[in-house]
Amino acid sequence: MSGSFYKVECPDCENEQVVFGKASTEVACAVCGTTLARPTGGNADIEGDVLETVEAR
Numbered sequence: 463m464s465g466s467f468y469k470v471e472c473p474d475c476e477n478e479q480v481v482f483g484k485a486s487t488e489v490a491c492a493v494c495g496t497t498l499a500r501p502t503g504g505n506a507d508i509e510g511d512v513l514e515t516v517e518a519r
C-alpha cells in the first residue's frame with residue numbers, strides 16, 4: 463500500500479477532490495480553501511470524508 467490517492471469530500475462545501483495519501487504539504491479544498499489533508503511524515507491526516515480509494519497506476 464504505497465502511493466494511494468483518496469477521493470475526499472470537503473466537510474464545508476461538499477466539493478470532491480482527489481488527495482495524495484502521503485501528501486507532504488497541506489492540501490486545501492480548491493473551492494473554499496478548507497484544509498483537507500495535513501502532512502504527518504507518513505500517511506497524511508485526512509480531514510474530510512474519504513469517499514473512495516484510488517489506487518495509483
Ligand SMILES: [Zn+2]
Binds near residue numbers: 472474477494495
Ligand atoms: Zn470546500
